[in-house]
Amino acid sequence: MTAGETRDSGARGAAVSGGYDALLLASFGGPEGPDEIMPFLERVTAGRGIPHDRLEAVHQHYLRMGGRSPINDQNRNLLAALRAELNRRGVTIPLVLGNRNSPPFIDEALRELDTAGCRRVLAFATSQYSSYSSCRQYREDLAEALSSTGIGDRMQVAKVRPAFDRAEFVQTTVSLLAAAVSGSEREGLRVLFTTHSIPLADATASGPAAEPGEVDLYSAQHREVANAVIAGVAAVTGEEPLPWRLVYQSRSGSPRVRWLEPDINDALREEALDGTLTAVVVPIGFVSDHIEVLWDLDTDAARTASELGINLVRVPTVGTHPTFVAGLADLVQAHLAAGRDLAAGTRWAEFCAAGCCGGAHAQLPTVPAVSA
Numbered sequence: 523m524t525a526g527e528t529r530d531s532g533a534r535g536a537a538v539s540g541g542y543d544a545l546l547l548a549s550f551g552g553p554e555g556p557d558e559i560m561p562f563l564e565r566v567t568a569g570r571g572i573p574h575d576r577l578e579a580v581h582q583h584y585l586r587m588g589g590r591s592p593i594n595d596q597n598r599n600l601l602a603a604l605r606a607e608l609n610r611r612g613v614t615i616p617l618v619l620g621n622r623n624s625p626p627f628i629d630e631a632l633r634e635l636d637t638a639g640c641r642r643v644l645a646f647a648t649s650q651y652s653s654y655s656s657c658r659q660y661r662e663d664l665a666e667a668l669s670s671t672g673i674g675d676r677m678q679v680a681k682v683r684p685a686f687d688r689a690e691f692v693q694t695t696v697s698l699l700a701a702a703v704s705g706s707e708r709e710g711l712r713v714l715f716t717t718h719s720i721p722l723a724d725a726t727a728s729g730p731a732a733e734p735g736e737v738d739l740y741s742a743q744h745r746e747v748a749n750a751v752i753a754g755v756a757a758v759t760g761e762e763p764l765p766w767r768l769v770y771q772s773r774s775g776s777p778r779v780r781w782l783e784p785d786i787n788d789a790l791r792e793e794a795l796d797g798t799l800t801a802v803v804v805p806i807g808f809v810s811d812h813i814e815v816l817w818d819l820d821t822d823a824a825r826t827a828s829e830l831g832i833n834l835v836r837v838p839t840v841g842t843h844p845t846f847v848a849g850l851a852d853l854v855q856a857h858l859a860a861g862r863d864l865a866a867g868t869r870w871a872e873f874c875a876a877g878c879c880g881g882a883h884a885q886l887p888t889v890p891a892v893s894a
């Protein structure tokens with residue numbers, strides 16, 4: 523693999539760890555003050571056909587949440603926890619945050635690592651699943667930053683493939699859900715796993731489903747996490763597996779474009795008709811309690827539930843849970859160690875193949891993916 527590679531390459535035949543000297547946490551970004559809201563929203567939606575009304579509404583959500591998103595603080599806290607854990611293990615590589623839509627931007631993060639002399643950077647995204655927005659766009663943004671800064675001729679960056687099935691993510695969610703349902707009445711209780719809706723075309727472009735009856739890989743990966751979490755909770759509590767379904771949130775875009783459904787608010791209406799008394803909402807699409815969680819779930823969905831007389835229990839995201847942080851430290855250490863093929867023997871050995879998640883977007887250069 524040559525530095526600054528512009529070919530669309532993937533984990534296939536390239537899933538080799540070893541020799542990394544820095545970690546870049548790649549994330550979505552969010553405004554940290556009222557003046558940053560509109561520039562942020564314009565960056566997020568540039569060229570995406572999001573109606574102006576929707577932008578105005580989202581602007582208001584941010585203002586009503588205090589004009590500031592907690593996402594950057596949460597990512598800095600995650601890096602601080604990871605740094606402490608790695609230091610405890612004698613590992614002291616630079617760890618930096620790089621955002622797609624707000625400072626600190628990905629190119630600034632790469633400049634900082636370049637100045638520190640780093641040459642082989644492992645990127646890990648706060649998003650755990652396959653799709654254009656949650657994986658490929660990060661790989662494009664990293665490639666674009668390497669090229670626009672000119673750093674690409676001396677630095678290599680590879681992005682960890684979607685890490686949804688890793689034990690630290692699943693096990694932490696098991697602990698959080700088990701704690702949330704502990705001691706509660708099982709009669710009329712339903713678990714709603716929720717994630718960011720995406721356009722149906724992006725979902726289909728994420729890849730084929732693993733199971734019959736599923737239309738896309740993005741949803742299939744969420745179902746795999748949900749199944750594993752439900753089984754894990756049953757094992758921990760010794761009780762019957764909880765009944766569950768997968769729902770979607772935070773839909774935007776033109777109403778004429780199809781996005782993944784059902785929306786959590788529609789799902790709650792169906793649950794009310796079905797006799798559900800308590801909806802336990804598990805946001806497996808996110809790793810921290812940012813605005814999509816605080817607004818779309820704790821404000822919007824909570825209001826819908828209360829109008830319907832449903833008790834909504836919102837389970838925390840993994841955040842800086844010690845189990846999650848320890849697993850990330852394992853992942854980083856595995857990539858520092860020389861030349862192990864982390865994908866060997868797993869069903870994800872061919873992850874992020876050439877052109878994956880591209881759909882209509884597949885023309886731009888990307889950095890390669892590495893296994894987890």
Ligand SMILES: CC1=C(CCC(=O)O)c2cc3nc(cc4[nH]c(cc5[nH]c(cc1n2)c(C)c5CCC(=O)O)c(CCC(=O)O)c4C)C(CCC(=O)O)=C3C
Nearest residue numbers: 550552566570580591593649655656718774775812813814
């Ligand atoms: C898959 C996915 C993730 C999870 C993966 C990941 O974490 O990367 C995610 C996360 C997030 N999405 C966020 C915010 C927004 N997303 C928007 C718009 C969109 N999201 C999309 C997808 C995703 N989004 C898509 C397909 C669009 C349409 C525009 C487009 O095609 O790109 C808009 C525009 C206004 C609107 O219409 O809502 C906003 C404000 C925040 C920040 C929260 C904070 O500030 O705390 C976070 C973490």
Ligand SMILES: [Fe+2]
Nearest residue numbers: 550718772814
């Ligand atoms: Fe989003």
